[in-house]
Amino acid sequence: MSRVVVLTGGVGGAKLVLGLMKVCPPQEVTAIVNTGDDFRHLGLAVSPDIDTLLYTLSGKANASQGWGREGESWSFMDALKSLGGEDWFLLGDGDLALHVLRSQLLAKGQTLSTVTARFAAAWGIELSIMPMSDDPVATHLATDEGHLSFQRYFVERRCAPAVQAIHFEGAEAAAPAPGVIDAITDPDIRAILIAPSNPWLSVDPILAVPGIRDALAAAKAPVVAVSPIVGGQAVKGPTTKLMAELGLALTNHSIANHYAGVIDGLLIDGRDDATGLPIEFAVTDTLMKTLEDRERVGRAVLALADRIAG
Amino acid sequence: MSRVVVLTGGVGGAKLVLGLMKVCPPQEVTAIVNTGDDFRHLGLAVSPDIDTLLYTLSGKANASQGWGREGESWSFMDALKSLGGEDWFLLGDGDLALHVLRSQLLAKGQTLSTVTARFAAAWGIELSIMPMSDDPVATHLATDEGHLSFQRYFVERRCAPAVQAIHFEGAEAAAPAPGVIDAITDPDIRAILIAPSNPWLSVDPILAVPGIRDALAAAKAPVVAVSPIVGGQAVKGPTTKLMAELGLALTNHSIANHYAGVIDGLLIDGRDDATGLPIEFAVTDTLMKTLEDRERVGRAVLALADRIAG
Numbered sequence: 001m002s003r004v005v006v007l008t009g010g011v012g013g014a015k016l017v018l019g020l021m022k023v024c025p026p027q028e029v030t031a032i033v034n035t036g037d038d039f040r041h042l043g044l045a046v047s048p049d050i051d052t053l054l055y056t057l058s059g060k061a062n063a064s065q066g067w068g069r070e071g072e073s074w075s076f077m078d079a080l081k082s083l084g085g086e087d088w089f090l091l092g093d094g095d096l097a098l099h100v101l102r103s104q105l106l107a108k109g110q111t112l113s114t115v116t117a118r119f120a121a122a123w124g125i126e127l128s129i130m131p132m133s134d135d136p137v138a139t140h141l142a143t144d145e146g147h148l149s150f151q152r153y154f155v156e157r158r159c160a161p162a163v164q165a166i167h168f169e170g171a172e173a174a175a176p177a178p179g180v181i182d183a184i185t186d187p188d189i190r191a192i193l194i195a196p197s198n199p200w201l202s203v204d205p206i207l208a209v210p211g212i213r214d215a216l217a218a219a220k221a222p223v224v225a226v227s228p229i230v231g232g233q234a235v236k237g238p239t240t241k242l243m244a245e246l247g248l249a250l251t252n253h254s255i256a257n258h259y260a261g262v263i264d265g266l267l268i269d270g271r272d273d274a275t276g277l278p279i280e281f282a283v284t285d286t287l288m289k290t291l292e293d294r295e296r297v298g299r300a301v302l303a304l305a306d307r308i309a310g
Numbered sequence: 311m312s313r314v315v316v317l318t319g320g321v322g323g324a325k326l327v328l329g330l331m332k333v334c335p336p337q338e339v340t341a342i343v344n345t346g347d348d349f350r351h352l353g354l355a356v357s358p359d360i361d362t363l364l365y366t367l368s369g370k371a372n373a374s375q376g377w378g379r380e381g382e383s384w385s386f387m388d389a390l391k392s393l394g395g396e397d398w399f400l401l402g403d404g405d406l407a408l409h410v411l412r413s414q415l416l417a418k419g420q421t422l423s424t425v426t427a428r429f430a431a432a433w434g435i436e437l438s439i440m441p442m443s444d445d446p447v448a449t450h451l452a453t454d455e456g457h458l459s460f461q462r463y464f465v466e467r468r469c470a471p472a473v474q475a476i477h478f479e480g481a482e483a484a485a486p487a488p489g490v491i492d493a494i495t496d497p498d499i500r501a502i503l504i505a506p507s508n509p510w511l512s513v514d515p516i517l518a519v520p521g522i523r524d525a526l527a528a529a530k531a532p533v534v535a536v537s538p539i540v541g542g543q544a545v546k547g548p549t550t551k552l553m554a555e556l557g558l559a560l561t562n563h564s565i566a567n568h569y570a571g572v573i574d575g576l577l578i579d580g581r582d583d584a585t586g587l588p589i590e591f592a593v594t595d596t597l598m599k600t601l602e603d604r605e606r607v608g609r610a611v612l613a614l615a616d617r618i619a620g
Contacts, residue, residue, distance in 0.1 A: 079407030093403035097389030104353040
């Protein structure tokens with residue numbers, strides 16, 4: 001009963017997964033990762049959330065920058081700019097290796113699952129990292145500036161456009177990646193966690209893959225989310241602005257309502273009011289700045305899951 | 311009567327072209343470049359001879375190394391190795407920009423000619439650089455170790471296998487790139503030069519593209535080659551070893567015989583015997599170490615062409 005599954009997006013999710021690795025045997029953790037942010041850039045297959053997890057778990061992440069590799073160099077971008085290539089999305093020299101090799105292996109017919117497992121193994125990562133699907137799913141946004149793909153909205157336009165609706169292109173036709181449903185429905189599992197990633201942009205794409213939401217509902221193990229709200233704000237990224245644009249209060253009620261039917265419990269921050277929260281919950285300091293913070297949140301969310309499991 | 315066309319391969323050819331730029335108006339020079347060395351590596355379109363020319367003419371070449379960019383960094387290769395990617399062919403971080411952008415533009419349906427012209431313009435190169443063909447032509451070698459593609463032979467095996475025969479896959483079906491035949495047959499041209507690149511590996515692929523050899527034979531302008539032989543040796547690369555394996559004497563006679571029917575004159579080095587050379591020739595110091603050397607060879611080959619033109 002030690003296996004743990006975690007649904008995760010980018011930076012915030014990677015922090016929780018790193019914390020879980022300190023409190024669980026890494027071989028017992030399976031991360032199911034959002035690939036709705038994936039896109040082709042310069043012809044290369046870029047998987048931002050998978051890469052953030054690979055960098056974070058192998059100790060290569062640039063923590064201060066929040067994305068990419070520590071100690072990265074930028075000769076490629078400099079040369080690309082001198083040739084008039086697209087420079088709105090930054091690809092570091094070392095980071096390029098993931099995208100070039102992934103593109104090569106996908107072109108040879110390998111799946112994103114296989115490629116991801118290979119990269120994780122090459123970097124000594126012991127937990128299982130699974131993309132939510134091997135099929136392309138692309139998060140798109142209807143905004144006051146028109147239709148935008150995720151990276152155009154997030155990176156190029158820095159989340160400035162007001163979001164009216166979100167949809168996940170290709171989701172209806174996508175299948176869960178091999179192992180995803182088995183991991184969720186494994187009867188010997190201790191907990192299924194949802195990382196404090198953006199529920200609308202990073203977790204919803206995972207839930208949009210046919211079969212995953214049903215598997216979560218049917219799972220024997222408790223499903224527990226870590227709320228991305230801390231002190232009435234989202235910790236980072238576009239969550240605060242996005243929730244306002246979607247007409248949602250910046251509260252844990254909104255998070256609980258959003259995950260209704262999926263989660264059995266919510267871990268919330270001590271700064272936020274829990275009055276009348278329509279779900280089982282536990283309270284801790286959920287801000288994850290240090291490795292100790294990450295361990296604490298990992299322990300707290302597992303403790304809540306264990307309490308729900310009874 | 312100032313236009314000059316030069317057929318060229320890699321490093322040695324780029325030296326001559328650089329010399330020509332000092333003695334002719336660059337806008338009046340057209341370089342027709344071997345693409346038989348081109349290949350897909352890691353899924354990227356690599357054009358080694360075009361790139362050597364781009365780097366040389368824009369002042370970016372690593373002169374001591376003989377290939378690639380000056381001041382290159384290697385974060386990509388380090389990361390690629392850590393992921394278990396192929397590392398027998400080195401791609402520098404800055405160098406990658408050419409290959410990634412070229413691959414992207416080719417995938418969008420642009421031709422190699424168009425992409426090459428765009429890169430040259432972006433880097434302020436005023437002469438015309440034309441690939442010999444926009445169609446794929448690949449130099450392959452039959453060796454005592456079996457069949458090898460050019461880069462496997464040249465880079466991975468460092469020319470160690472004994473070459474028995476050379477062929478240019480795709481050449482029969484290839485068309486000269488737009489402008490190539492017009493440049494050669496332009497009646498107002500001063501000279502057509504063949505750079506001191508390897509005649510078998512770097513110039514023959516150009517001559518193998520249907521139409522180019524006939525255009526050279528029909529050209530009004532004199533066709534003059536710079537011999538790659540200096541003091542009974544080839545200056546660099548596998549020419550010396552290759553000629554021995556093909557049963558050829560390391561002499562200018564062999565070069566003259568090889569280009570029989572194509573050239574009207576041969577510029578040879580003063581260290582080599584010219585007795586009985588069955589072609590018009592001129593003598594200079596053809597070793598190109600400094601920029602002054604390159605200018606001298608450029609002047610000498612044009613003077614020979616002018617003498618033949620009468």
